[in-house]
Amino acid sequence: QVQLQESGPGLVKPSETLSLTCTVSGGSISSGTFYWTWIRQPAGKGLEWIGRIYKSGYTYYNPSLKSRVTLSLDTSKNQFSLELRSVTAADTAVYFCAREAEILRRFDSWGPGTLVAVSS
Amino acid sequence: DIVMTQTPLSLSVTPGQPASISCKSDQSLLHADGKTYLYWYLQRPNQSPQLIIYEVSSRFSGVPDRFSGSGSGTDFTLKISRVEAEDVGVYYCMQGIEIPPYTFGQGTKLEI
Numbered sequence: 191q192v193q194l195q196e197s198g199p200g201l202v203k204p205s206e207t208l209s210l211t212c213t214v215s216g217g218s219i220s221s222g223t224f225y226w227t228w229i230r231q232p233a234g235k236g237l238e239w240i241g242r243i244y245k246s247g248y249t250y251y252n253p254s255l256k257s258r259v260t261l262s263l264d265t266s267k268n269q270f271s272l273e274l275r276s277v278t279a280a281d282t283a284v285y286f287c288a289r290e291a292e293i294l295r296r297f298d299s300w301g302p303g304t305l306v307a308v309s310s
Numbered sequence: 311d312i313v314m315t316q317t318p319l320s321l322s323v324t325p326g327q328p329a330s331i332s333c334k335s336d337q338s339l340l341h342a343d344g345k346t347y348l349y350w351y352l353q354r355p356n357q358s359p360q361l362i363i364y365e366v367s368s369r370f371s372g373v374p375d376r377f378s379g380s381g382s383g384t385d386f387t388l389k390i391s392r393v394e395a396e397d398v399g400v401y402y403c404m405q406g407i408e409i410p411p412y413t414f415g416q417g418t419k420l421e422i
Binding site: 236237238239240248250251252253254286287294295296297298301302303 | 358
């Protein structure tokens with residue numbers, strides 16, 4: 191059973207870069223047919239898909255965030271990461287990492303989420 | 311982006327009674343491959359979302375059979391035949407036909 195766990199700073203200053211890592215256990219991110227995904231949820235609000243990365247390193251981003259987002263993989267650590275640049279208070283949210291089954295297009299495993307606040 | 315609209319936004323149900331949530335998309339979710347990419351997720355309080363229904367009507371592994379999904383094209387419904395206490399949370403529909411990005415409905419809060 192694959193498990194995902196987000197980690198990173200809980201507080202980021204405006205205009206700086208938010209960096210989060212998702213550690214995957216119970217399966218390799220470089221095997222199988224899965225996309226590794228980030229989704230966020232502002233407090234009391236709905237879900238927003240940020241982007242996904244494949245084992246090849248190929249990425250897809252939400253057009254609304256594309257200019258500020260970079261996803262990357264570290265296969266040696268079985269981790270994938272999110273960088274969101276030039277953050278504002280609107281980027282305050284719980285950030286989830288998740289696994290998406292390729293072709294099936296479903297998020298079948300999620301991390302518990304981590305709250306990131308943007309504040310000076 | 312495809313817009314997903316859920317109704318109602320909140321629902322209070324007596325245990326043992328049925329519940330129904332509607333989800334409408336502003337474009338058809340029927341793909342040329344014959345599949346309809348509509349999903350339902352449940353986010354229990356203080357938890358991450360979990361997949362309950364995929365491709366309109368298929369229950370994910372371990373999901374009780376009191377959950378069922380139906381619909382086609384742009385109109386979809388999630389039904390719970392007999393609500394139990396553990397069903398409390400926020401239900402989201404999601405489309406996966408036109409990506410990026412995946413888009414979700416606003417969520418429907420189910421209370422008992």
